[in-house]
Amino acid sequence: MARRLTATLLMLGALAISSPLLAHHGNAAFSDKPITLKDGKVTSFSWSNPHSLVEFDAKDDKGKMQHWVVETAAPQALVLIGWSKSSLQPGDVIAVTMYQAKTGAPAGRLQKIVLADGSELHDTQLGADGSGKARYNNPDGETPGVKKQ
Numbered sequence: 001m002a003r004r005l006t007a008t009l010l011m012l013g014a015l016a017i018s019s020p021l022l023a024h025h026g027n028a029a030f031s032d033k034p035i036t037l038k039d040g041k042v043t044s045f046s047w048s049n050p051h052s053l054v055e056f057d058a059k060d061d062k063g064k065m066q067h068w069v070v071e072t073a074a075p076q077a078l079v080l081i082g083w084s085k086s087s088l089q090p091g092d093v094i095a096v097t098m099y100q101a102k103t104g105a106p107a108g109r110l111q112k113i114v115l116a117d118g119s120e121l122h123d124t125q126l127g128a129d130g131s132g133k134a135r136y137n138n139p140d141g142e143t144p145g146v147k148k149q
Contacts, residue, residue, distance in 0.1 A: 034098060058096070110123040
């Protein structure tokens with residue numbers, strides 16, 4: 001009886017610990033519809049686990065300059081689609097398409113970044129770029145996510 005009670009308590013404890021971890025990887029905190037902020041200026045790029053972060057300044061829909069933070073995947077996932085820790089530098093001018101936080105805070109989950117030269121950096125979690133084509137199946141033969149040189 002004591003053994004069964006101990007096993008039950010251990011299972012409940014494991015479930016209680018794992019639930020926040022599973023919830024962390026959902027997209028429930030973000031809007032379902034992407035927004036695009038143009039003429040943003042990178043202020044910081046944190047190449048870190050569990051999510052790399054891009055911080056930038058851009059005008060909101062009312063024209064007011066705001067500081068934004070957008071999260072993307074971990075470095076080990078980003079490297080697989082062509083990112084590196086030097087993909088973004090402070091001062092880079094970017095357009096950011098993201099799923100904004102439902103709270104309206106200037107934060108969100110990245111869909112893609114378009115750099116001044118027209119090249120794009122995509123996130124890994126959210127799949128295709130909106131065109132219905134997965135970023136890994138590029139008919140032009142270029143490697144998606146890799147900055148043009």
